[in-house]
């Protein structure tokens with residue numbers, strides 16, 4: 631610290647960094663509130679939050695589509711929206727569903743899209759379109775009219791449009807929204823492949839399990855504010871797992887666990903669970919056995935990202951919508 635020129639030679643600059651980024655819409659709605667986001671290079675970064683938590687508003691600010699009310703955003707090291715013209719050609723974006731012409735084939739949609747891009751080389755257009763179609767698995771369907779495409783195929787065509795040029799960053803807003811499980815799997819596989827090629831992927835989602843499946847890093851939003859961010863493994867590990875005792879003697883077990891300092895003891899059928907105390911678990915089993923509790927199972931269940939979310943907010947993750 632204190633030596634900016636030396637700092638530059640350290641870890642690569644984050645691909646996205648925001649400082650106190652805030653957006654208040656004209657109607658007065660505070661959609662994003664003092665957001666400090668850091669997206670490391672090479673990550674698959676999940677931007678997680680229930681509907682209305684400010685994800686799309688943040689993405690629109692990052693892409694220079696709307697001005698922040700206050701605070702700042704840097705993408706690929708440059709300030710947005712000021713450096714949009716330098717930054718956006720290096721960013722592939724899929725926001726609010728791809729804009730497609732239904733009467734054109736998938737291939738012709740991409741040719742047209744590429745022709746509208748002043749930075750795209752017309753001499754390599756056909757080859758780049760063919761490569762992008764191949765990349766998303768649409769080569770066989772390339773001649774079909776886009777209106778005949780399934781939602782999943784349309785979404786893949788949108789991704790192909792984002793991949794017509796080499797990109798350092800892909801920004802995908804709810805890329806699996808509305809897709810059936812098969813379509814979701816296809817998009818997730820594609821995201822993993824793109825990340826393996828070294829592209830940083832920033833994707834928003836309201837699905838916890840999606841983030842756990844594809845992302846290396848995540849940020850959790852609620853009501854416009856950042857609750858936490860970091861490596862997915864660390865986020866889950868930060869939430870302590872639940873101690874679970876399986877026994878026919880649930881009332882006795884619950885009493886003993888409380889006496890032993892276990893918090894938040896909950897009984898459900900033949901199981902009693904609670905927050906594990908900071909002490910030797912063997913002492914707990916000994917106390918249970920000494921009290922005559924028949925212990926059929928005893929262990930600490932690994933915490934999931936959902937546990938971490940619940941621990942942070944004190945409420946469940948709303949996956950509705």
Ligand SMILES: Nc1ncnc2c1ncn2[C@@H]1O[C@H](COP(=O)(O)OP(=O)(O)OP(=O)(O)O)[C@@H](O)[C@H]1O
Nearest residue numbers: 655657659661679680681682683684685686687688
């Ligand atoms: N153009 C707008 N004018 C006024 N308020 C808006 C506008 N766009 C979004 N909002 C409000 O800002 C808040 C955040 O919305 P935003 O779309 O960013 O959330 P989100 O997390 O992306 O949710 P979703 O997944 O539903 O898109 C919401 O309360 C929303 O109603």
